[in-house]
Amino acid sequence: MKIRLSTKDDLKDIIRIINQAKVYMKNNNFNQWNENYPNEEIISKDIYLKESYVLIDDEKIVGTFVLSFTDEISYKNIYNGKWKTNNPYGILHRVAIDNLYKGKGIAKLILDFSEKEALKKEIKNFRIDTHKENKSMRKFIEKNGFEYCGIILVEDGTERVAYEKKL
Numbered sequence: 001m002k003i004r005l006s007t008k009d010d011l012k013d014i015i016r017i018i019n020q021a022k023v024y025m026k027n028n029n030f031n032q033w034n035e036n037y038p039n040e041e042i043i044s045k046d047i048y049l050k051e052s053y054v055l056i057d058d059e060k061i062v063g064t065f066v067l068s069f070t071d072e073i074s075y076k077n078i079y080n081g082k083w084k085t086n087n088p089y090g091i092l093h094r095v096a097i098d099n100l101y102k103g104k105g106i107a108k109l110i111l112d113f114s115e116k117e118a119l120k121k122e123i124k125n126f127r128i129d130t131h132k133e134n135k136s137m138r139k140f141i142e143k144n145g146f147e148y149c150g151i152i153l154v155e156d157g158t159e160r161v162a163y164e165k166k167l
Helices: 008-027 040-048 106-120 135-143
Strands: 002-005 052-057 060-068 090-097 125-130 147-153 159-166
Touching: 002 106, 008 040, 008 052, 008 060, 008 090, 040 052, 052 106, 060 106, 090 106, 106 125, 125 135, 135 159
Parallel strands: 090 125
Antiparallel strands: 002 052, 052 060, 060 090, 125 159, 147 159
């Protein structure tokens, strides 16, 4: 399994995997993503900013995620809690794994890679947010040492549960 920065040539496969995740979310009754988000424009911007990554297995793209080290606007205000620190942080966004590869430890590979990249930049904090009904992601986050910090509001005004971890 290999992880690399995404290129424009990967867009079709990234959207395919994102669309699988949208169906999963709809089938599990939470609308973290919808027909308008994330879309090709957002993914293209992630690629341009060199924040989009893909996982490759036997030359096939089997997962995608965004790793960012820029301040997240929606993290400025947190409700019903507080961040553990105000120090610089890494962020994991838009994690999606091909349906045929779910349950094979790929999310852990993504997290381990992301945390190592943060430490290379001497960033010792990591944040993640997700929909309150995204039980599988919340379980994964909590199992991997993240602490619940509170509620944030994303761009469209919907709530997300926010977590932070000291690396």
